Amino acid sequence: MIEAHSRDWWRATLALCLGSFTVFVNLYAAQPLLPDLRVAFGVSTLSSAMVMGAATLTLAGSLLIYGPLSDAIGRGGIMRLSLLVAALCSLLLPWVPDFTSLLVLRALQGLALGGLPAVAIAWMGDEFDRRALMLAVGLYISANTLGGIGGRVIGGFAGEYGGWQASFLTVGALSLVCLAVFWRLLPPARNFRPASLRLDVALGGMRAHLGNPLLLAAYLIGGLNFLIFINQYSYMTFRLSEAPYALTTQWLGMIFVTYLGGTLGSALSGRVAQRLAQPLCMLLGIGIFMLGSLVTLSESLAGILAGLTINAFGFFFCHSMASSWVSRQATQARGTASALYLVCYYLGASLGGFYLEPWWQAGGWPAVVAGSWLVLLVTLTTAVWLWRRERRPQAATAQGG
Incomplete structure (x- = not known):
């Protein structure tokens, strides 16, 4: 490795x-x-x-x-x-x-x-040891944001x-x-072991992954977090295009520079994960995301941009951990496991507008933040469950020792 x-x-x-x-x-x-x-x-x-x-x-x-x-x-x-x-x-x-x-x-x-x-992450899971995987995934996700x-x-x-x-x-x-x-x-690649390319084998791998609660929890966290994150930007452009901000299209596009917060968050995630359990890192990232959403309630443009930067840091910090968690927990068909994570991830992005639109119509940006918090509470609870689940074997080992 x-x-x-x-x-x-x-x-x-x-x-x-x-x-x-x-x-x-x-x-x-x-x-x-x-x-x-x-x-x-x-x-x-x-x-x-x-x-x-x-x-x-x-x-x-x-x-x-x-x-x-x-x-x-x-x-x-x-x-x-x-x-x-x-x-x-x-x-x-x-x-x-x-x-x-x-x-x-x-x-x-x-x-x-x-x-x-x-x-890509499945390739890392095949070839890298655990520490190398966590560090590399953080850098890889930061490259997503730069792209x-x-x-x-x-x-x-x-x-x-x-x-x-x-x-x-x-x-x-x-x-x-x-x-x-x-x-x-x-x-x-030196450690890749090919599996049979058969429809029943592929479907069996998908069923196995979707039946694994440790993977399913990560899919839920990734999909729901991205549902909120990417669509918050869409509704923020509506907010900032109106009075008193009245930003033009050119300047509205520049709000994506706040993604640099995500570049930093994902790059740091691997180092933090060497000291904290991965589910605890996910929990921390979601908490930072929730904090950033509250900061965006500021009436000043600087405060809003600060909130979006904090959001990006927290979201990509968690996303890096969830991605590498999937590659670690999948003992076989890692490519399928990683692909299912990303399907949930992009499906969340596609559905987020349908979820946030009623909140926007009902109460503008404060309502969007309220709706975001409801979903983020679900992912926060899921991360807590993963953390408790991971601690059980460790506690049992400590007691046995």
Whole structure:
């Protein structure tokens, strides 16, 4: 097994972080371009938003394919091929003849983008020892946040000066460079043990994972936390676009810089987990998330941005722990276990608007925070249950000794 801070650990961690960055740059680069795409193709706002929705929806669905597939044929090749196809899609997007073709190509890109997040943590679970895994997952999740920020910044900057076509070309070219480095750095897998690629085996693995309460709890925590986190940003843009703030679209996009709090939180999570149990770390992250939500009730813009930064820190701190917990607890079919976590994660993001919309309509932002707290209390309670469950064997061992 690869140990923390060894040469292979640094190579693999850097490669997977770079791959993660590449995935989310490609996924989110289109977000600041939506107004330009609406005008360029003469479509409605809702149709324009589907440029993002088409990619995230197919990404979520693809996770159920890549997980079992990687358990059978290996993970490195899937990650390399998926990054290559995603980069080629970005290079082809500027040449689409109509809006329907754009949506189809974005949907195909989403299918490709799912290849790395579906199996990256499972690759770590196969190759890294426990300490190396926890440290690497924290850095890997921090690369997610940097990719999310980078995609919006690069896409917006290139689009400002060269149109929406220049944004996709820039991202595609950058992705090919990142892929070349990823290809060279990622060490060969040494501990992977293939499983049979059979539908009944794949479904059996899914049933086993969904029947494991330790995994199911982590799926619940990840999905419900992301349901609140990502959709709070949507309703915050509504709040800040109105008086007394009246921020323009350019400045509304800059609120995603608060994701840097998540970059720090995820990077620190592995170190904290060496001293505290992982469920206790999840509990701590959720508590920080709840605190940040309260801070966003501030009437000052600085206070609101501080609250969003705290939210990001707490959310990604917990997300890092939940992700690595899944890889640790899954004794077989790790790719499937990690993929199921991410399916719940992105499903939560898709459903969050339906949950928070009635709260927004009923009482604006204070009601959104109240609704958020109700869900976060559920995940907090689940983390407490996991913590108590993990302590039982330790207490029994201590008594036996």
